Amino acid sequence: MMTELNIAGVYIAPIVAYGVAAGVLFLLCRWLLTIVGFWRLVWHPGLFEIALFVSILSLLVLSFP
Structure with missing residues (x-):
């Protein structure tokens, strides 16, 4: 599981990356x-684009535990 990212002393949640x-x-x-x-x-098209983005985001989150 990805931990917090430290960018210039500021911790950022992994979901941002x-x-x-x-x-x-x-x-x-x-x-x-x-x-x-x-x-x-x-x-x-707008609905399809949102679904495509959510699908890509879900695949990334599930691919890197």
């Missing part, structure tokens, strides 16, 4: 889905 990593991966996935034209098939 997971959130930043998930954000970067989400932007990469979003960019790739835009290139291949996937958004034409999605009924509600």
Whole structure:
């Protein structure tokens, strides 16, 4: 399990690091889905984007115990 991150003497919760990593991966996935034209098939893009981000964040949290 990941412990607190110490950045310049400030302790940061591990979920912040997971959130930043998930954000970067989400932007990469979003960019790739835009290139291949996937958004034409999605009924509600905003809802799909939230679900994609939560899925990526959950996979990161569960992958690094």
